[in-house]
Amino acid sequence: MSAADRAAGLLPALVRLAAERPAPDQLVPAALECVRQALGAESCAVWGDGAGPQAAGVRWRTAPDAPAADGGGAHPLVAGGARVGTLRVHGGEPADLGPVCDFLAAIVYHADEAARAQRVAAAHAASADAERRFVGDVIDALPLGVYVTDRDHRVRLWNRKRELGTLGVAREAAVGRPIFEVLPRQDAALMRAEFEAVLASGQPQQFEIESHSTGEARTYRLSKLPMAPDDAGRPTHVLTLGEDVTEWKAALGRSAQAEKLAAVGQLAAGVMHEINNPLGTIAACAETMTLALAELPAGATAPAGFGEYLRIVDHEVHRCRRIAESLLELSRAKTVRRARLALDDVVERTLSLLKHHTRFKRCPVRLDLGGDLAVVADPDQLTQVLMILLLNAADAVAAAPPRGEDEPARGVTVRTAPGREGLAVLEVADDGVGIAPEARGRVFEPFYTTKAPGEGTGLGLSIAYGIVRDLGGDVAVDSEPGAGARFRVTLPAAPEGDAP
Amino acid sequence: MDAPPIRVLVAEDEEHLGLLVGQFLRGRGLEVALVRDGLEAAARLAAERFDVALVDVQMPGLDGLGVLARARALPRPPEVIVATGNGAAAAVAAAFAGGAYGAVAKPYRMAEVELLVRRAAETRALRDEVEVLRAEVARLREAAGVAPEVGSGE
Numbered sequence: 143m144s145a146a147d148r149a150a151g152l153l154p155a156l157v158r159l160a161a162e163r164p165a166p167d168q169l170v171p172a173a174l175e176c177v178r179q180a181l182g183a184e185s186c187a188v189w190g191d192g193a194g195p196q197a198a199g200v201r202w203r204t205a206p207d208a209p210a211a212d213g214g215g216a217h218p219l220v221a222g223g224a225r226v227g228t229l230r231v232h233g234g235e236p237a238d239l240g241p242v243c244d245f246l247a248a249i250v251y252h253a254d255e256a257a258r259a260q261r262v263a264a265a266h267a268a269s270a271d272a273e274r275r276f277v278g279d280v281i282d283a284l285p286l287g288v289y290v291t292d293r294d295h296r297v298r299l300w301n302r303k304r305e306l307g308t309l310g311v312a313r314e315a316a317v318g319r320p321i322f323e324v325l326p327r328q329d330a331a332l333m334r335a336e337f338e339a340v341l342a343s344g345q346p347q348q349f350e351i352e353s354h355s356t357g358e359a360r361t362y363r364l365s366k367l368p369m370a371p372d373d374a375g376r377p378t379h380v381l382t383l384g385e386d387v388t389e390w391k392a393a394l395g396r397s398a399q400a401e402k403l404a405a406v407g408q409l410a411a412g413v414m415h416e417i418n419n420p421l422g423t424i425a426a427c428a429e430t431m432t433l434a435l436a437e438l439p440a441g442a443t444a445p446a447g448f449g450e451y452l453r454i455v456d457h458e459v460h461r462c463r464r465i466a467e468s469l470l471e472l473s474r475a476k477t478v479r480r481a482r483l484a485l486d487d488v489v490e491r492t493l494s495l496l497k498h499h500t501r502f503k504r505c506p507v508r509l510d511l512g513g514d515l516a517v518v519a520d521p522d523q524l525t526q527v528l529m530i531l532l533l534n535a536a537d538a539v540a541a542a543p544p545r546g547e548d549e550p551a552r553g554v555t556v557r558t559a560p561g562r563e564g565l566a567v568l569e570v571a572d573d574g575v576g577i578a579p580e581a582r583g584r585v586f587e588p589f590y591t592t593k594a595p596g597e598g599t600g601l602g603l604s605i606a607y608g609i610v611r612d613l614g615g616d617v618a619v620d621s622e623p624g625a626g627a628r629f630r631v632t633l634p635a636a637p638e639g640d641a642p
Numbered sequence: 643m644d645a646p647p648i649r650v651l652v653a654e655d656e657e658h659l660g661l662l663v664g665q666f667l668r669g670r671g672l673e674v675a676l677v678r679d680g681l682e683a684a685a686r687l688a689a690e691r692f693d694v695a696l697v698d699v700q701m702p703g704l705d706g707l708g709v710l711a712r713a714r715a716l717p718r719p720p721e722v723i724v725a726t727g728n729g730a731a732a733a734v735a736a737a738f739a740g741g742a743y744g745a746v747a748k749p750y751r752m753a754e755v756e757l758l759v760r761r762a763a764e765t766r767a768l769r770d771e772v773e774v775l776r777a778e779v780a781r782l783r784e785a786a787g788v789a790p791e792v793g794s795g796e
Contacts, residue, residue, distance in 0.1 A: 418727040419656050422748035426662035429752050433666070459749050 152180050153241050160245075166253035170202040170246070177242055178204055183234030185211040188219070188227050188246060201227065201250075217243050221251035287384035290369065295321050295337055298379065309355055340366045340380050350387070360388045396616075410588055414466035421459050421466075428455040468601040482636045483524060485515040485558045485566055492528040493556075501536040506553035515558055515566045516636040523609045530602040531570040531629050532556070537593065538574025538627060565615075566635040571628040577621040585619055606631075647673040648763040651695040651720070653683035653709060655702060659748075663696070666752045667759065680704025684712040692720040693763040694743075696755065699726045699733050707736055714741045718770075721762035725750065 156173050163169040174186040185203070187210050192198030200210045214232030217239050218225055227250050229243055281288055282302035290299035300316040311324055321337075322330040340347055346367045353360050363385045368377030432452045435444050489511060496502055517524070535554040542552055552573040561567040577585065577592075584590045586607040591600030603617075610617050614634050621627035650667055654660035655678050664674045675692070677683045681703040687695060695713055699706035710722045721743035726733050734745045743762045746755055 416727075418748045419659070422725075422727075422750065423656055423659040423662065425749035426659055426666070426752055430662050430666060433669070456751075463747075463749050 152177060153245065155180075156242065156245050160249070166249055166256075167202075170249060170253075171204055173246065173249075174202060175204040177229075177231070177239075178234070181231060181234035181237055183211075183214070183231050185209040185214065185232045187211040187230050188250065189216075189230055190227050191225060219243055219247035219250055221247035226250045226254065285385075287382075289316070289321075289382050291321050291337060291380050291382070293341065293378055295334065297321055297324055304384070309353070336366060337380050340368050341377050344368045344377050360386055361391050363387045417462065418466055421462050425456060425459045428452045428459065432456070465599045465601070468599050468605065480518050480520050482516050482518055483521055485517055485568060486511045486513070488521065488524050488528060489556055489558060489568075491521075492525045492532065495525070496529060496532055499533075499536075501533060501540065504551075505536045505539045506551055507532070508553055508555040510555060510557040510559075512557070512559040512567075515560060517566050517613070517633045518636045519613050519633065523613075527606040527609050527631065528556075528568065528570070530606040531631075534602060535570050535572035535574060535627070535629075538572050538576070541575045542573065542624075560635070561632050564635055565632045568631040568633065569628060570631075571626060573626045576623040576625050577619065577627050578623050582619055582621060586617070647671060648694065648760065649673045649675070649690075649692045650759055650763075651675045651677065651683060651686055651692045651697075653677050653680065653695065653697045653701065653706070654725070655679060655698060655700070663752055663755065667756060670756050672756075672759065680706065680709045683709045687713050687720060688716060691718065693766045694759050695720045695722045696759060697722055697724050699724050699737070707733070707740060710737060710740045710742055721766045723755075723758055723762060725755075 155176050159172050159176060160169055163172055170188060174188065177183070178186040185208055187200050187204075187208075188202040190198055190201045200212075203210060209232065211230040211232040214230040217229040217231070219227040219229055220243075226247050229239065229246055231239070281299070284301065284303060286301075287304035288299070288301040289297055289304055292298050297316045297319055300311070300313045302313075304310060304316075305312055316324045322328075322333060325333070336347060339345075346365060348363065348365045350361055350363050353362060365383040365385075367381040367383070369379040369381050370377045371379060432449070435449055435452070438444060489509065493507060532554060539552045539554060545552055554573075555569075555571045557567070557569040557571065559567045559569070581590075581592060586603050587600075588604040589600040593600075607617050610631055610633065615632050618630045618632075619627060620630065648671075650672050652660055652664050652667070652674055654663065654676070657678065660676050660678060664676045667674045675686060675690070677686055678701075680697075680701040683695065683697060683701075684704060686692075687709070695709070697706040697709045701709075704712075706724045710724065713719050713722050719741075722737075722741070723744045723746065724734070724737040724742050725746050725748055727748050737745050743765065744758050746758065
């Protein structure tokens with residue numbers, strides 16, 4: 143057989159082999175064996191040239207332990223316009239190996255291309271994985287409970303925050319399961335309706351729920367947002383966010399309360415401002431009539447009681463004036479002279495002012511002073527705050543039934559202490575009648591009073607509250623009816639080393 | 643010899659209050675002129691001799707502090723008492739800084755206002771007396787050939 147005939151007979155056999163063994167690692171050794179037998183060669187091998195990703199050296203032999211044919215004739219393998227390797231044939235008949243080389247070159251070329259594609263795909267997969275992990279970390283780091291359900295209400299995503307707390311569920315116990323099984327304590331029909339509504343309408347839903355599961359009342363805001371992850375147009379998933387908004391709601395309430403107080407104070411002050419003028423006229427009328435009564439001509443007598451009535455008019459006018467003064471104080475843009483004050487000095491000073499007040503005759507004041515606490519405030523204003531709290535406390539004590547002989551007498555305790563970081567606490571606690579729960583939220587409102595008409599203006603605590611808020615502090619009240627009340631003033635502590 | 647009556651200008655835009663105060667002070671032996679706005683008050687003070695002016699802070703035209711300023715610029719200013727509708731510390735402080743003799747907050751007792759007016763009039767009379775005596779001293783020093791040393795006026 144001529145060299146050309148031997149080569150021509152090889153090609154169909156190689157094509158048959160290629161059909162049986164698609165993987166290059168099976169096909170190439172089999173093809174080499176086929177070539178070796180046809181040529182009667184000792185060994186055949188395909189070598190890499192070190193170009194591209196493949197190392198230089200033997201890549202395929204007829205069998206794993208076959209010789210590398212390194213001494214044999216070298217036939218270049220060229221495909222895709224580039225050298226992809228070398229066919230080496232050791233011994234045997236000479237032959238025209240052109241078609242065989244083209245065949246092997248094509249297989250090596252495709253094997254290399256496939257390997258390259260695989261590497262690129264793997265790199266892509268790795269980077270996509272890292273990306274996914276990062277997004278997952280972000281979702282886990284959110285201070286929100288986050289989960290995603292699909293059209294069948296199965297959980298597809300469940301973040302770390304949703305695993306925590308008493309309402310938490312482990313991710314492994316949630317992902318893949320219907321949400322109604324994961325959260326069995328929630329009304330399944332209601333939840334289903336909510337999810338369906340979001341999916342059908344494409345509109346988010348938001349609502350707040352109260353929960354007592356942690357032992358205290360917490361408010362959560364739940365948001366259900368439609369998701370169309372594949373740009374499908376209509377939503378296929380629902381993203382549910384759960385946020386604990388208890389603190390936020392409380393802060394909102396406090397700020398609304400402060401604004402309400404300020405607005406009411408200003409309105410009332412404007413009214414009182416105008417009222418002083420007619421009051422002045424009324425007072426002058428009463429005074430003129432009183433004078434006329436005193437200067438009645440001999441023999442004439444005034445109707446019985448007129449003198450007393452005029453005295454009452456005068457008394458009430460001046461009561462109105464006191465109310466107006468308190469109100470104006472409440473709303474006045476205060477010019478204050480702030481200084482560094484030792485809190486305990488303020489307590490001592492206020493008590494010395496109140497020592498002789500009739501309300502403290504039968505109401506012992508106990509002190510629990512915290513030592514060197516300093517705040518920056520106007521001394522007169524801070525004294526006023528404490529005076530208001532003390533007088534209220536004394537009233538509350540006076541309104542409570544006295545205790546038996548062997549019990550400690552009802553009284554008032556003034557306490558100063560360091561508060562949380564950077565705060566100083568001034569507390570006035572009494573053993574008085576206490577404050578009803580419904581009144582507790584209103585005690586700082588102007589004109590709110592539980593005292594009998596004429597006994598209080600209902601402005602004292604509003605004024606105290608306004609002063610403390612101006613100083614950047616807060617006043618909180620804590621009380622049980624019948625068990626006394628505790629007003630706690632917190633103020634920013636003066637910075638260390640401030641000149642006194 | 644009876645002292646001449648104290649002359650008071652009452653500037654009050656509250657009609658009834660002005661009438662009552664005027665009537666009260668007249669009844670107590672004072673001579674009272676009554677006006678109802680600030681510009682009129684300033685004009686009367688410039689044109690006539692008053693010992694005391696009781697001036698409401700809030701008035702149309704010219705407010706009480708404006709009346710005070712114009713009064714103090716007169717060669718022989720009356721003592722000025724301001725009446726405030728709200729006892730606002732700022733207005734009271736401004737009044738004292740502007741040379742007011744005193745301040746009262748509405749609603750006031752007219753008897754207290756009367757006392758304040760009488761004390762203000764007394765101060766005004768003492769100032770007049772100081773003026774007279776200073777002039778006398780100066781005249782005597784001049785007659786004796788001594789250079790005048792005492793200041794002449796407020």
